[in-house]
Amino acid sequence: MKKQVLALAIAAVLLSACGKKEEAAPAAAPVAAAPAAEPAKPAGPVLDAEKTLNIYNWADYIPEGMVAAFEKEFGIKVNYNTFENNEALHAKLVAGNSGYDIVIPTAGFAKKQIDGGLYQPIDKTKISNYANLDSKFMEKIAGVDPDNKHLVPWAWGFNTVGINKQKVEKALAGMPMPENAWDLVLDPKYTNKLKSCGIAFLDSPSEILPVALHHVGKPAYSEDPADFKLAGEMLAKVRPDIRIFSSTMIDDIASGKACAFVGWSGDINIAAGRVKEMGGKDEIVALLPTTGGLVFIDTMAIPKDAKHVNNAHAFIDFYLRGENSALMANEMSYSTANTAGLAGIKDEIKSNDTIFLNPENMARLIPTGGYSNEISSVLNDTYNAFKRGR
């Protein structure tokens, strides 16, 4: 620990000496009056002259108050905007001059952004809490980001099937639940019945096609147009039964507008908690399909043309504090790669097997991946044809 503080202090000194635009953060305690004989208090991290930080993240993906806590401690104004899916983020980055200093891509999707030079390397010497990250997890991410140069884990979860148990049972009217939960949303035998209480799908080619390809027995990240054709045909059969396409479906689930959904594990758990808080009787459940949910590992990255790179590092370091990562799991129901956060995670979250998966469920998940640029037009065309319903 001492070593890390020292390293940070040294880095701060070196950097402030060579960069005009850089300043130390306001120190937490006054340092000027310290007698010469006492060791100097470690300086705060090096910050940019302009006390601004522009963050682009998924909707519903940060604990309330976390941004305000960072702003208060560091004297930085954060502009926090949200996007709906990896495609929207990608388009913004490719267009350039996004204005963002931190963005949160899914690791598999970020591969082509890294290959395309859209991110700058993370300076790990500026992140004293980097050691909190689980090395096994980092090895995984290194599969798409060699040496973990650009991506720092934010949270992880999976795309899966969720239900409003009471509404689904009622709509199925005695028909037993399928063995594989994906059938509820991908097999017309079930969707025909569930359309009466509302089916919702995430609105993104890279969320739906991997799941659809996997369901028709093809690799989730196939590069073969014939596989996409098959997946598209399967999707076309359930299309008339889908009521909502959305990447922000927590309210739709909690308010009962949808009873069966393809959604993100944490969002489904958040909706479940919201129904309970409101005294609702319905149980919202994230299911673990026998053929697996689709893992995502979301990560922080700094765009190549970011203007507030030091502030971005300060935020990443702040986010990697154990207590902040615990807060993320406790409030947003997504799992963490931060070992220092584990002790602070509530038992009810730790024991939820759709947030902290046991090894058997873990082994079942569909590994995260990505598509090449070459197949992207097939991917988008298949998705758009599905969504349009023709």
Ligand code: N2P
């Ligand atoms: C939470 C967003 C989950 C991100 N609303 C999925 N990659």
